[in-house]
Amino acid sequence: MGNKNTQSSVAWPGELFQVLKGANIRQVAYVPDAGHSRLIELCQADQQIKAVPLTTEEEGVAQLAGAWLGGERGALLMQSSGAGNCINMLAMASECRFPMLMLVTMRGEWGEFNPWQIPMGQNVQRVLEAIGVIVHQVDEAARVAETVNAAARLAFDTSRMVAVIISQRIIGFKDWNATQGTP
Amino acid sequence: MKNEITLDRREVVAQILKQRGDTLVVTGLGSTCWDATAAGDDPRNFYVWGAMGGATMIGLGLALAQPTRRVLVITGDGEILMGLGSLATVAVQHPANLSIVVIDNERYGETGMQDTHTRSGVDLAGIAEAAGFPYSARVHTGQELQTLIPSLYTNDGPTFAAVKVMARSYPTVLPARDGTYLKNRFREAVLGKKAFE
Numbered sequence: 502m503g504n505k506n507t508q509s510s511v512a513w514p515g516e517l518f519q520v521l522k523g524a525n526i527r528q529v530a531y532v533p534d535a536g537h538s539r540l541i542e543l544c545q546a547d548q549q550i551k552a553v554p555l556t557t558e559e560e561g562v563a564q565l566a567g568a569w570l571g572g573e574r575g576a577l578l579m580q581s582s583g584a585g586n587c588i589n590m591l592a593m594a595s596e597c598r599f600p601m602l603m604l605v606t607m608r609g610e611w612g613e614f615n616p617w618q619i620p621m622g623q624n625v626q627r628v629l630e631a632i633g634v635i636v637h638q639v640d641e642a643a644r645v646a647e648t649v650n651a652a653a654r655l656a657f658d659t660s661r662m663v664a665v666i667i668s669q670r671i672i673g674f675k676d677w678n679a680t681q682g683t684p
Numbered sequence: 685m686k687n688e689i690t691l692d693r694r695e696v697v698a699q700i701l702k703q704r705g706d707t708l709v710v711t712g713l714g715s716t717c718w719d720a721t722a723a724g725d726d727p728r729n730f731y732v733w734g735a736m737g738g739a740t741m742i743g744l745g746l747a748l749a750q751p752t753r754r755v756l757v758i759t760g761d762g763e764i765l766m767g768l769g770s771l772a773t774v775a776v777q778h779p780a781n782l783s784i785v786v787i788d789n790e791r792y793g794e795t796g797m798q799d800t801h802t803r804s805g806v807d808l809a810g811i812a813e814a815a816g817f818p819y820s821a822r823v824h825t826g827q828e829l830q831t832l833i834p835s836l837y838t839n840d841g842p843t844f845a846a847v848k849v850m851a852r853s854y855p856t857v858l859p860a861r862d863g864t865y866l867k868n869r870f871r872e873a874v875l876g877k878k879a880f881e
Binding site: 555568569590596 | 708710730732733734735736737738739740741742743744745746747748749750753767769770772773776777863864866867870871874875878879
């Protein structure tokens with residue numbers, strides 16, 4: 502995938518998947534991102550989880566609201582560039598106190614070299630916080646699982662919007678010498 | 685091709701909801717909210733007062749969570765035009781229990797009756813069909829409406845219908861507006877006491 506992962510960082514998607522299972526997450530909505538690729542595969546392969554690819558991230562906010570209305574818990578996976586797409590839909594989650602668990606893999610941050618990723622990437626946290634999302638930031642692979650576990654409890658036990666921002670430091674640099682890849 | 689539009693939106697929505705049984709209903713913001721309320725408030729209605737473009741996906745999340753219940757989204761042409769991608773997302777999931785009805789007056793009713801794209805010929809039912817909806821209908825007449833209504837509750841696959849209605853203004857009939865209240869009473873109606881565990 503062009504990501505130079507260290508040994509310790511390779512395990513985190515599997516650990517994160519176990520956290521989602523433990524939290525009884527039944528719907529996983531996503532716009533693909535390289536940082537979430539392993540987690541997405543695990544969700545797609547799971548019988549209990551409905552993995553739903555989206556055309557834009559805001560669809561996932563609305564879907565998870567519907568899931569909660571029907572008694573199911575969900576999680577929304579996205580790249581940082583998708584956070585901005587969600588804002589007006591998150592206004593509904595705020596007004597209705599829908600629990601919202603969002604896992605955001607960062608671009609435009611640690612070692613980025615696509616300048617077009619910088620404006621959104623550098624503003625993800627403050628934009629999400631401005632609409633009322635509680636943000637947990639994690640930049641060590643070993644802490645991803647525990648952070649998402651805490652975020653899931655906070656989201657579902659208190660009916661709040663919670664995002665975990667997973668640093669580009671964990672995901673690794675994009676290798677621009679690879680033959681395939683998106684910006 | 686251009687048929688004269690004679691259907692009355694309030695009557696259309698009332699007739700659709702009269703046959704709902706235990707169907708769960710999501711409305712789009714604006715006129716379809718008031719139409720559904722005018723037809724009779726119900727805790728199994730989730731009225732979306734904002735989140736434009738989101739009604740279809742709220743319906744999908746609900747349909748996936750409650751696969752044994754029928755879910756009906758009633759929304760407007762302006763609302764669904766803001767979330768056209770969601771028709772592709774729904775078609776890919778292919779929920780057997782989700783129906784979407786667009787009450788299409790070809791106008792943005794809440795902002796001064798400006799034209800939407802459907803006024804210029806954009807064919808929402810054609811878009812749904814091309815996205816992969818196995819059932820997609822264009823409804824212009826009372827007779828077509830009567831054929832449509834039972835299919836909304838019985839089709840075994842995602843169903844879409846665009847019902848052309850007159851571009852008239854109606855008295856606003858407001859449901860409760862507190863979002864948390866609407867959410868909680870809906871969940872209680874669907875889940876019982878488990879809603880608050």
